[in-house]
Amino acid sequence: MPPDEPSPTTGLQRDLIPVNAVIGFLKRDKKWPSVLYQLGYRLAMIEQPVSAAAVGTAEIDVICLNRKRNHGMLWECKSGRTIEERQARVYAAVNAEDVQRTGNVTFPHPTSASVEPVYCCLEADRQVIIDALAGWGLTFPVISLGERAVLARGQFEDPDATECFSEGITLPPLEEVPRFLIANTHTPKWRLAGAFFATMVSFLRKQSGTFSLRHMLEETFPDWECMGTDLRRYLSSVAREIVNDLCENELRDFARIGKASHSPGDTLVEFTVDVLGQDASTRTRTFQKLLRLAYGYIERSKEDRPYEPTRGAETLWLPGLEPE
Amino acid sequence: MDRRDMADILGEYLRNVNVYFDREKEFPKGRGPLKTYVLEAHRPDGDSLNHESAVKTLLGIAGAAKLDVRETRDETLFQLTKGEVGFFFDILDPRFWIIHTMSNIDESEELLGALVELYPHLDYAWPPSDLMRIIQGEGKALGFAVDFDETQFLAESESHLINEPNAVVKFRFGGTRAEVWLNELERFAPDALAFSMVKFAREDQVTRSYIIDELNERGRFKAAGNSFDLHIQNVSRFLHSYRSFILEIEDVARIRSRAQAAGGGLLDGEPLVLEFPRPLRNLNAFVRELVSCRAPLKIWGLVDQVREDYFQIEAVDLHTSSKLRFDLSPQYMRLYLGPEACGNTVARLLRNLQSHVDSTIKLEIPAENVPA
Numbered sequence: 001m002p003p004d005e006p007s008p009t010t011g012l013q014r015d016l017i018p019v020n021a022v023i024g025f026l027k028r029d030k031k032w033p034s035v036l037y038q039l040g041y042r043l044a045m046i047e048q049p050v051s052a053a054a055v056g057t058a059e060i061d062v063i064c065l066n067r068k069r070n071h072g073m074l075w076e077c078k079s080g081r082t083i084e085e086r087q088a089r090v091y092a093a094v095n096a097e098d099v100q101r102t103g104n105v106t107f108p109h110p111t112s113a114s115v116e117p118v119y120c121c122l123e124a125d126r127q128v129i130i131d132a133l134a135g136w137g138l139t140f141p142v143i144s145l146g147e148r149a150v151l152a153r154g155q156f157e158d159p160d161a162t163e164c165f166s167e168g169i170t171l172p173p174l175e176e177v178p179r180f181l182i183a184n185t186h187t188p189k190w191r192l193a194g195a196f197f198a199t200m201v202s203f204l205r206k207q208s209g210t211f212s213l214r215h216m217l218e219e220t221f222p223d224w225e226c227m228g229t230d231l232r233r234y235l236s237s238v239a240r241e242i243v244n245d246l247c248e249n250e251l252r253d254f255a256r257i258g259k260a261s262h263s264p265g266d267t268l269v270e271f272t273v274d275v276l277g278q279d280a281s282t283r284t285r286t287f288q289k290l291l292r293l294a295y296g297y298i299e300r301s302k303e304d305r306p307y308e309p310t311r312g313a314e315t316l317w318l319p320g321l322e323p324e
Numbered sequence: 325m326d327r328r329d330m331a332d333i334l335g336e337y338l339r340n341v342n343v344y345f346d347r348e349k350e351f352p353k354g355r356g357p358l359k360t361y362v363l364e365a366h367r368p369d370g371d372s373l374n375h376e377s378a379v380k381t382l383l384g385i386a387g388a389a390k391l392d393v394r395e396t397r398d399e400t401l402f403q404l405t406k407g408e409v410g411f412f413f414d415i416l417d418p419r420f421w422i423i424h425t426m427s428n429i430d431e432s433e434e435l436l437g438a439l440v441e442l443y444p445h446l447d448y449a450w451p452p453s454d455l456m457r458i459i460q461g462e463g464k465a466l467g468f469a470v471d472f473d474e475t476q477f478l479a480e481s482e483s484h485l486i487n488e489p490n491a492v493v494k495f496r497f498g499g500t501r502a503e504v505w506l507n508e509l510e511r512f513a514p515d516a517l518a519f520s521m522v523k524f525a526r527e528d529q530v531t532r533s534y535i536i537d538e539l540n541e542r543g544r545f546k547a548a549g550n551s552f553d554l555h556i557q558n559v560s561r562f563l564h565s566y567r568s569f570i571l572e573i574e575d576v577a578r579i580r581s582r583a584q585a586a587g588g589g590l591l592d593g594e595p596l597v598l599e600f601p602r603p604l605r606n607l608n609a610f611v612r613e614l615v616s617c618r619a620p621l622k623i624w625g626l627v628d629q630v631r632e633d634y635f636q637i638e639a640v641d642l643h644t645s646s647k648l649r650f651d652l653s654p655q656y657m658r659l660y661l662g663p664e665a666c667g668n669t670v671a672r673l674l675r676n677l678q679s680h681v682d683s684t685i686k687l688e689i690p691a692e693n694v695p696a
Contacts, residue, residue, distance in 0.1 A: 031656055194638050195638055198640055219662065226590070
């Protein structure tokens with residue numbers, strides 16, 4: 001389901017803010033509070049399926065572990081106002097043994113380990129989340145993100161975490177959240193166009209000769225190896241569409257679609273130019289041209305219109321950023 | 325020819341050269357200082373070189389640039405010549421190459437510059453200002469040069485800034501009172517002390533040997549004295565520090581994931597944040613320069629303006645071809661390195677920020693400071 005509100009900016013999409021915020025809490029970024037890191041928690045796993053016997057399986061967005069406390073937090077990062085009862089029941093039922101056995105997390109002392117679920121959402125969505133959980137009789141802590149990260153409901157089993165989040169943690173503007181994960185199944189094609197285009201430029205520059213769709217996906221998304229099946233399938237399909245489109249249009253002078261000899265069904269892209277063979281100034285001009293083509297392609301994808309070869313890409317630079 | 329023969333030749337040469345490095349162009353042929361360069365090399369696909377691929381890469385570059393190559397009895401040492409210019413290429417470390425030359429500085433640098441241009445997977449070392457000072461501090465300070473120019477990353481319309489105090493600071497000092505002068509400069513231009521050169525001496529009283537070395541902001545040494553051993557010790561110290569700096573960046577800041585058999589996975593790596601001690605004067609002009617594809621930054625980038633004062637950039641380092649991302653505000657820059665990114669990208673960026681934005685910008689690599 002698409003997010004309820006469109007992002008006010010062209011930056012990171014709104015529904016990816018909570019998961020990146022929580023990962024940011026576990027890292028050491030000077031411009032984002034490292035609150036969970038400071039409390040001794042470390043990122044253990046992302047997007048990890050965990051099963052609770054007789055209840056079901058849920059993909060836990062973020063699992064973090066405090067080895068000293070022998071305690072884990074299971075974060076569900078809500079991307080909007082939708083909340084599923086079945087998923088919440090799995091979170092409630094999962095214990096440390098389940099996390100260890102089905103989630104591949106190693107606790108220092110497995111027999112005495114503990115875990116707790118935590119929900120995280122944007123401030124605008126918090127009441128919907130709180131009401132839904134209360135209606136199902138679930139008492140998970142809920143962290144809401146706005147100008148501050150605040151414990152909006154419940155308590156952590158870790159009293160230090162309760163104290164920290166009860167006071168609230170001042171956050172930078174949410175669009176400045178560190179961007180670890182840049183896509184989910186709601187991410188539209190135009191938002192992915194720039195990232196894929198940049199990967200193609202990187203391959204062109206590497207003189208790769210050819211590259212496969214899978215290679216492109218691995219290079220574009222730092223979390224590709226951790227992604228669930230649905231997201232991988234979605235991103236693969238968008239990537240194929242973008243690559244085909246680019247090879248037929250904007251990048252037709254640079255690359256073409258081929259077929260992998262060992263696996264004819266796979267998309268393989270072949271470069272038809274040797275950028276490194278050019279002299280330095282021609283090479284620089286080629287990359288500057290690729291930049292203009294990329295802006296043109298993003299604009300075209302956003303407006304969902306066909307390629308027009310005569311349209312001047314030079315007019316598509318951001319105001320104030322035109323080449324001198 | 326082997327390393328010992330090379331050391332003898334270069335040692336003999338060192339004894340006959342003039343110590344006034346800044347007047348090198350006036351020297352008669354063969355009297356200029358010994359020059360030693362540190363270059364960083366990759367494979368065309370961005371991967372690291374091993375011994376075999378380093379040799380192959382060197383031979384390939386030399387062939388393309390029409391340099392004659394002579395092997396030595398040491399399989400990691402080569403002699404390359406073209407016309408009157410000659411180099412010793414030491415590729416013992418397949419990634420960080422050490423290059424010595426006794427040839428004229430203009431001719432040898434023109435040729436090396438051509439190699440870097442011809443083969444973009446070669447890059448200079450870009451030591452940050454503070455690393456240069458640490459290296460200098462291991463000897464006796466004999467001079468320094470400061471080269472700070474804030475106008476380079478600004479729009480032409482802002483050229484009036486050249487009249488502002490400390491927008492452009494260029495200073496060269498030679499002599500034993502270098503530290504005294506530096507203290508004075510600190511008072512007047514504390515954020516413009518971007519060192520483009522440090523000069524220092526080391527001696528060994530037992531063997532009565534000494535060396536005077538000058539290190540610049542692109543990892544070039546100029547040397548005079550009576551001991552190649554002391555010179556190569558200085559180069560080796562620098563190489564060790566610089567390599568550690570680069571490897572630490574790559575170890576901490578490459579963002580990469582590892583899959584688990586049952587789905588899910590680990591996400592390692594931290595973004596790097598470079599804080600600007602005072603806000604950037606012109607964010608748009610800075611962004612334009614950053615993604616211009618031109619040297620010295622050599623970055624290709626798609627810019628997404630999120631707010632008037634906040635940009636997100638999908639970028640490619642045109643040196644190593646690796647992908648990276650930036651978040652940029654007037655107060656800071658956040659860098660996300662890809663799993664194969666090169667630490668030299670960060671070093672080049674930091675060095676240029678120190679030379680053209682604020683010399684006090686520092687890279688603090690996140691350290692494990694809270695027990696888990």
